[in-house]
Amino acid sequence: MATATTFARERTDWAGVMTVVAAGVVAAMQVGKGLIAGPLLQSDLGLDLPALGWITSVFAIVGVVGGMTAGAFVAAAGDRRLLGIGMAMLALGSFSGAASHAFALLLLSRIVEGFGFLLVVVAGPAILMRLVTSDRRDLVFSLWSCFMPAGMAVAMLTGPLFADWQAIWRSNGLITLASLVSIFLAVSPSRETSSIAASFPDDATETLTSRGPVLLFVLFSLYSLMSFTLSSFLPILLVQRMHVSLGTVGLLSAIITLVNVIGNLAAGHLLSRGFARGRLIASAALLTGVFGLWIFLSQSGGNLIFGLCVLFSAIGGLIPATLISSVPILSPRPALAPLAMGLLMQGSNLGQLVGPVAVGTAIERYGWSSGAAFIGVGALLCIVLANTLEQALRSKAQRR
Template identity: 30%
Template sequence: MSAKVQWFAKDLLIIGAGFAAAMHIGKLPAAIPILQAELGLSLVQSGLLLSCIQCAGICFALLIGSYVSKLGLKRCVLLGLSLLTLASICAGLTQSVLSLFSMRIIEGFGFLLVTLSGPALIRELAPIQSLPAKMGLWAAYMGGGVGIALITAPMLIQSWSWSVVWFSYALITLSFLIGIAWFIPNTTPSSQAVPLKSLIKLTLQHQPAWLLALIFGTYAGQWFASVGFLPTIYEQNHIAPTLAGLLTASVSIANAVGTFICGLLLQRGLQAKLLVILGFVVLIACALLFYTAKDSLPFMLQYVLVFGFSLFGGLVAGSIFAQALHFAPSPMAISTTVGMILQCSALSQFLLPPSIALLVSSTGTWLWVGVLMSVLSILGIVLTQRLFAIQPKTSA
């Protein structure tokens, strides 16, 4: 096997691990009705179970990111995959709501370790000329992994049970764990004597890191809320549950396709700034048209708008993850910078959906949701202009 093929295979293992980690995020929605019936899960508990996987990211993403370089990138990926595998197996065996919550929180830490270490590890493994495309593939992990789960989980539940979903995804995660342990060369922890507090301080004092995190935050909450409210659209239009699941999965996968296309465009020399702004402009158009005329639009047009929102949102996600490699205060602080991005993303995804629900319930209309999302996208454009007026300190 040639060196080029070997590098490519190693890159795919890391990217595949990101997809596998995101599948654990997407496995729960299809299982909620079954868990409510079998374990007596209440509606409030269901909502908390869906959101508690974000707890690790909201509270500890930056802190854990500062430890990644110290512990070693490969070691952190393996630890994250191990936590996901073990927690998924334990959750599949349990019949206790408390245990299900505990395992979900542990899965959140596993997911965080994989997604914090992945970009920096790809940077070490990938040839410089293919790095933009590889980061585009990496950035597709959330949309792609969640989309795969939304397609496969209902089928497994219908044929067997929700526990089989947990066991199956644990097996997939374990296969990537073994592959990475066997094929990826060991990465030695950083020998630079930079105290963890200094690394966090360096990142917190670095303006581009804040800008990257805030830009991604203005986008991530919007995407999560739009996908989250899809069931409302389907219910209003009397769409069958099986078809609804496939349509939701296609919207999620569209985001992965958008991030992959973004990576290819970046590799061909298109400016990241233009791609981010284009993504936000399309987000504004789709959000305004969808939410201001939601009740009068035919279903297909509603779906096309949400699909386009997700697809072009991938341009934002792919560009921001790629730029994290360039704008980090130092190569050692890449994981810390990604930690800031993920922390802001998790906070946005946690806060925006209930804020939208409160806005709709208090005003009685979805019109102001479109306005809110447009304001967030305009803020994203302003922050993007500011980010690219700064010269990056590191190179990929």
């Protein structure tokens, strides 16, 4: 059984927090570069939409399989060490991908990046949990939840500045190396001791049989499915609906992705003021469902489609921040928090895996309106399960 000795902090290490969040943003840029480079990959390598979906969702395959295992390694080997290894793998994948001239080789480099991304997104929250005081936890985790939209927005905004996709890959490799150096300069090593690796089967079983972590896994899967249903092909959707250039699409996509941060930060503010987590998720799921259905079922173009995408992204940002900050609360024991976070990331990656490939295939066959099915089902299930999550949180609070 996992055991851990933890050391309470008297103040939040903000330098360390911002360095870890920055590393998360850089890691998310590696996802975003595959999206904004889609048209360039289509023209250079002749890829269709399903193939482009694999360029993005290959990250998720690794995450679905290895999320909890990564959590166990983080607890056993040290969170800062694993974060550094993850960033190094992202850099290696970027540089090797830039040298690839065939889809198979590019996909192989993306698998390497996928392993690195998984280590970053599991190790990052583990570090934050020991750098932050309890009264700042919701705020810090709302900041961490911004890493994905912020990183993808940066990738969308900077991608059109490059002449070819190989240059995008090389520049991302350099940025990742810079982030790796900053981690070892600004983040202190863990002082926790854990024997979690020796009892992984028992600890994994305890995590998987606990209602709270499983609910977080399912809810994050659904949110990720809805989010990536839109974002995976956002540049192509905007080109077809708004008839704008690739450079303009990069700017618009960056804005749409970046406003997700508003929801992330708003969630931290609302939670710190006592807003019920289940109610927050249900409300956000309802509104994103309405806007998502409008986007895919209507033939709207111009400013209307852009505004709908902005609202979808901004309101949807309430969900991941709420779920991520709930992990320490709903973990069976504090020592199992890395495994619970790994399970949550498996849910995120499951949605990323199903979304790009399934939606890409559906759009190819039936048109853009087929995306509405993924949005509608995901939103409905989120609303139903949000009430169950609220019950689990109340039950946990009563046992304390």
